[in-house]
Each structure stands twice: as C-alpha cells, then as structure tokens.
Amino acid sequence: MENTFTDLSHINVRGGDGGAGCMSFRREAFVPKGGPDGGDGGRGGSVVVEADPQLSSLIDYRYKHHFRAERGTHGQGARRHGRDGEDLVLRVPVGTVVRELDPATQTPLYDIADLTSPGERVVVAPGGAGGRGNIHFVTSVRRAPAFAEKGEPAREHWIELEMKLMADAALVGMPSVGKSSLIARISAARPKIADYPFTTLVPNLGVARAANGQSFVAADVPGLIEGASEGRGLGHQFLRHIERTALILHVVDVTGGYEGRDAVEDYRTINAELAAYASELASRPQIVVANKCDLPGTEDAVERLRAVAEEDGHEFFAVSAATGSGLDALVTRCAAEVARLRSQAASDEPTVDLSERWERERQRRERRICVTREERHAWRVTGPQIERMVIQTDWENDEAVAYLQHRFDRCGLDDALAKAGAVNGDEVRILELAFTFEGTERAPEPDVVEEELDETFDVVDDGEGEE
Numbered sequence: 001m002e003n004t005f006t007d008l009s010h011i012n013v014r015g016g017d018g019g020a021g022c023m024s025f026r027r028e029a030f031v032p033k034g035g036p037d038g039g040d041g042g043r044g045g046s047v048v049v050e051a052d053p054q055l056s057s058l059i060d061y062r063y064k065h066h067f068r069a070e071r072g073t074h075g076q077g078a079r080r081h082g083r084d085g086e087d088l089v090l091r092v093p094v095g096t097v098v099r100e101l102d103p104a105t106q107t108p109l110y111d112i113a114d115l116t117s118p119g120e121r122v123v124v125a126p127g128g129a130g131g132r133g134n135i136h137f138v139t140s141v142r143r144a145p146a147f148a149e150k151g152e153p154a155r156e157h158w159i160e161l162e163m164k165l166m167a168d169a170a171l172v173g174m175p176s177v178g179k180s181s182l183i184a185r186i187s188a189a190r191p192k193i194a195d196y197p198f199t200t201l202v203p204n205l206g207v208a209r210a211a212n213g214q215s216f217v218a219a220d221v222p223g224l225i226e227g228a229s230e231g232r233g234l235g236h237q238f239l240r241h242i243e244r245t246a247l248i249l250h251v252v253d254v255t256g257g258y259e260g261r262d263a264v265e266d267y268r269t270i271n272a273e274l275a276a277y278a279s280e281l282a283s284r285p286q287i288v289v290a291n292k293c294d295l296p297g298t299e300d301a302v303e304r305l306r307a308v309a310e311e312d313g314h315e316f317f318a319v320s321a322a323t324g325s326g327l328d329a330l331v332t333r334c335a336a337e338v339a340r341l342r343s344q345a346a347s348d349e350p351t352v353d354l355s356e357r358w359e360r361e362r363q364r365r366e367r368r369i370c371v372t373r374e375e376r377h378a379w380r381v382t383g384p385q386i387e388r389m390v391i392q393t394d395w396e397n398d399e400a401v402a403y404l405q406h407r408f409d410r411c412g413l414d415d416a417l418a419k420a421g422a423v424n425g426d427e428v429r430i431l432e433l434a435f436t437f438e439g440t441e442r443a444p445e446p447d448v449v450e451e452e453l454d455e456t457f458d459v460v461d462d463g464e465g466e467e
C-alpha cells in the first residue's frame with residue numbers, strides 16, 4: 001500500500017584511490033643530508049548521491065552502471081601534498097532510497113539513506129585516504145625514515161537506487177465524489193471507477209501535465225468519511241500518505257450524491273477530519289474542486305461552496321470529470337502551485353548531509369577484526385582496516401614492514417590473537433601474507449573489545465616506546 005511508482009537501478013560506485021605518500025629528503029646546497037620532506041598523497045574523491053528536485057526518474061542510471069570518482073595525486077618532495085580527487089555527485093530524484101547491495105547476490109543489505117528532501121546527500125563510496133609522506137614517520141630514534149605509505153585503494157560498492165515517486169498533490173474527498181475519474185482524466189492513470197463508495201482501495205498515482213509543460217504527480221486517495229481520523233473507514237493509513245504531499249486537492253460532489261448530502265457540509269466534514277488527524281493538514285495549501293458540474297441543478301451548490309472555500313482562503317474550481325470542463329485551468333493552476341511549493345521547499349530545507357551517520361557505521365564495520373583458526377597453529381585474520389594496512393605497506397622496504405608491526409600491535413591485533421588462543425610462534429595469515437606471532441607476555445586486558453578496535457590514521461608521531 002504505497003502511493004508510489006518505483007524505478008530501480010543497480011549501480012557500481014567507487015571512490016578515487018588515495019595518492020601515495022612521498023619518500024624524499026631535503027636537498028640543498030651546502031646541506032649534506034637534509035631532513036625528510038616527502039608530502040602526503042591526496043585523498044581520493046568520493047561518490048556522493050544527492051536529491052535533486054529537478055529530476056523525476058532514474059533514467060541516467062539505466063544504461064551507465066559504473067561510476068568512479070577522481071583519484072588523489074601523489075605527494076612530492078619539499079613537503080608538497082598531492083591534490084585531493086574531485087567528488088563525483090550523482091543526482092537522483094527526491095524520494096530516492098539508497099541501499100547497499102551484496103555484490104555477489106545483488107540483494108539489498110541495508111538502507112544507506114532515504115533522500116526525501118531537495119539537496120539531501122550521502123556519500124556512498126568514500127575516496128581512499130592519501131598515504132603519508134615520510135615526514136610523518138620521524139621519531140626520536142628514527143631521524144631519517146626511508147619509507148612512506150602507499151595510498152589507500154578505494155573500494156567499490158554495489159548500490160541500489162530506488163525512486164519512490166512521491167505525490168505532489170493528493171485528491172481528497174468523500175467516497176464517490178469522482179476522485180478516480182479526475183485522475184483518469186488528467187493523467188495516464190487508469191484506476192477503477194464505479195458508482196459505489198470505496199471503489200478505490202489503494203492510492204493511484206498519475207503524472208498530470210499542463211499545456212505549458214509543467215507537471216506534477218497527483219495521488220487519488222481512497223475516500224474519507226467522518227471519523228477517518230479515528231480510524232473509521234479506510235481512514236488512517238491514507239491520511240499518512242496525504243501528510244507527505246505538498247498540496248491538497250479537495251474534491252466535492254456538488255450533487256450531494258445518492259444520500260443527498262450537502263456539498264458545503266461534506267467540505268467541512270473532510271476538513272475537520274484532516275485537522276483532527278494532524279493540525280498541519282488544516283493549514284496545508286488546498287484547492288477546492290467542485291466536481292460533477294455537468295449535472296443539472298448544481299449551480300446553487302457550486303456558488304455556496306465557492307463562497308465558503310474562498311472565505312477559508314482556498315482557490316476554487318468548478319469542473320466536470322465527465323465532460324472535462326474546467327480541467328485545463330485546474331491542471332495549469334495546480335502545476336504552477338506545485339512548482340512554487342517545490343522551490344519554496346528547496347530553499348527552506350537546509351542541505352542535509354546524511355553521510356556522517358553512515359560514515360560512523362562504516363567505520364565501525366571497518367575496524368572489525370576477525371580471528372579464525374585455520375590449523376592447529378595457524379590463524380587467519382580478516383577485517384577491512386587491517387587488510388588495508390597490509391595493502392598500503394611497501395614490502396620491499398624493511399622500515400615500512402617494521403612500522404606495520406607496530407601498527408598491528410597498536411590496533412589490538414596481538415591482544416585479539418592472544419584472546420583467541422594463539423601462542424608464540426603460531427602463524428598469522430592476512431590476505432596472502434604470513435607472519436609469526438610473537439605474543440606479549442602480559443595477560444590480555446580484560447576489557448578489550450575485539451570487534452571495535454580503535455586505530456586512527458591521523459597520529460603524526462607514532463614513535464612512543466618504539467624499537
């Protein structure tokens with residue numbers, strides 16, 4: 001029961017790789033051996049998904065599926081840092097849900113974001129960090145570090161974009177007033193129309209287009225009755241849908257229907273239900289539509305309703321879904337009003353960046369270290385961050401390797417292995433590499449949480465207590 005059309009796309013996104021840090025020493029006339037001066041690599045650009053109110057489909061992602069942000073450039077001597085890569089911004093319609101996909105099965109793993117307001121954005125593939133230049137590895141005992149860090153390779157993700165078309169305007173009114181007939185007349189929607197109440201059981205959506213090309217999405221909502229706000233009829237669940245639309249098209253049957261109801265009374269009843277459900281609905285922009293004006297003897301009701309609606313500050317249109325009279329003017333006016341409300345919403349909304357929240361979640365997953373026993377004396381260690389430390393290390397360089405050992409210790413790997421039961425001399429496997437475990441003599445700290453080991457990348461001097 002959604003008042004939505006969906007449009008779905010699976011795309012592959014990848015941030016830019018980080019540039020490599022530089023290993024360099026100052027060279028100056030009359031200075032025999034200068035200090036280290038290798039700059040950092042630039043950070044790779046990120047892939048960002050942003051909600052754009054100008055878009056109405058995911059067509060841009062139907063044929064092109066791979067998106068990659070720019071890489072960071074390498075650091076250079078004389079402390080020159082590499083340039084950061086540009087972010088790649090993928091624009092999607094407002095109302096797009098972004099999900100992380102399992103790359104193997106292409107099934108959704110979790111929601112990354114629901115971009116419901118203009119300008120909302122989320123990073124879906126962060127760029128890799130730049131490697132640090134050798135100036136960072138100076139310590140009291142290592143004056144001339146002859147190594148630098150490689151750039152962090154960005155990872156690729158598969159994500160799902162699902163556009164849930166949100167209605168701009170909701171056709172609201174008593175049952176059988178002609179809401180479905182109206183949407184059928186002004187859009188390509190083909191809902192069931194019949195002369196008994198509650199013909200429409202779920203909302204129907206249609207795109208209505210004015211002669212000037214402006215368009216809006218209208219939702220034909222099941223009929224409301226007195227008490228709807230307390231759950232009578234099909235009430236509640238559809239009022240929730242109405243809450244998400246910017247404009248209410250309040251449809252009134254000027255014939256009063258079979259029960260000989262009064263048009264003005266119907267109008268008041270529905271507005272009272274809207275207000276009772278949520279007070280904001282009472283102040284939501286509303287256009288009053290008097291329908292079935294083709295039928296004879298309705299002039300009096302039309303004029304009385306017009307007077308009441310205008311007194312309430314609402315625009316008023318007398319139409320006939322049967323003959324089409326008055327519909328062009330109504331659609332033109334609604335389209336203009338929706339455009340105005342959209343641009344107002346766009347300027348009211350502060351740009352919301354959801355990246356931070358999901359970035360924290362990502363980092364938590366990143367730091368996870370998993371130790372499994374592969375043989376009696378061989379352990380496999382997996383985890384995104386620890387594996388990247390291995391990838392970022394230059395294995396040709398002994399100093400770089402020694403530094404990696406130090407990082408392992410600091411991120412709690414030794415403790416995690418000891419806790420798992422590893423003993424001195426055991427083999428530790430990470431990716432395709434094998435190390436020998438040299439367990440510390442001290443007992444592992446009781447409160448070490450192996451799943452959330454904290455390794456930060458921004459510490460400049462790691463030399464404390466080393467070597």
Ligand SMILES: Nc1nc2c(ncn2[C@@H]2O[C@H](COP(=O)(O)OP(=O)(O)OP(=O)(O)O)[C@@H](O)[C@H]2O)c(=O)[nH]1
Nearest residue numbers: 175176177178179180181194198199200223321322
């Ligand atoms: N004469 C006339 N009949 C109309 C007009 N609009 C709708 N009707 C008739 O009114 C009846 C109800 O129309 P629907 O469009 O199904 O009404 P609805 O508001 O969608 O009704 P529910 O879905 O039950 O809430 C049908 O028999 C339509 O043919 C109109 O402008 N003139």
Ligand SMILES: [Mg+2]
Nearest residue numbers: 179180199200
């Ligand atoms: Mg209907």
